[in-house]
Amino acid sequence: MAEIYYSLAGAHPYYCIEVPSILDRLHVKYPDAPLQRVELYYRETDTSLASNDGKTLRLNAYWFAADPDFLKDASRLGRGWHCCLGREPDRVLTHEFGHSLMESRAGLRQWAKRRWEAATIKPWLAPSGYALVSADEYFPETFAALELKALAQSMQRELVELLADRSGQ
Numbered sequence: 001m002a003e004i005y006y007s008l009a010g011a012h013p014y015y016c017i018e019v020p021s022i023l024d025r026l027h028v029k030y031p032d033a034p035l036q037r038v039e040l041y042y043r044e045t046d047t048s049l050a051s052n053d054g055k056t057l058r059l060n061a062y063w064f065a066a067d068p069d070f071l072k073d074a075s076r077l078g079r080g081w082h083c084c085l086g087r088e089p090d091r092v093l094t095h096e097f098g099h100s101l102m103e104s105r106a107g108l109r110q111w112a113k114r115r116w117e118a119a120t121i122k123p124w125l126a127p128s129g130y131a132l133v134s135a136d137e138y139f140p141e142t143f144a145a146l147e148l149k150a151l152a153q154s155m156q157r158e159l160v161e162l163l164a165d166r167s168g169q
Contacts, residue, residue, distance in 0.1 A: 054103035083145040098140030112139035
């Protein structure tokens, strides 16, 4: 398993410790995720939290250079849009790691597409409102809910079994 390279210059000191701690723990558990690099970026008009192409996770300095309470307070205002309200930065980092994991296993993408299609008809099946945005967001949001112990029991067993089966990669 290759190590993740962290380029967090300019991040709040809290995040310089928490980001590697959270992501390294996930990477040990799921070593086939192709995440290689985590870096900070800043764009004046961008207030998104992060982006991930599978190999590089980019964290927005708007949030990650600021005091951690800034992100935690903002996440509480989401009111169900994301799973695991108030659990930042754990939620966003776990969600973004889910994007990397999905890149390495075709079975996860197929599972997410089927579940997302069902949830667009019956929205209560989704772990959060954000999971309904697209099939590409459904798995990372569900993965975050599972890892942060906020996933409905009805879905837990199915997803745990799917994650344990690496034959569908």
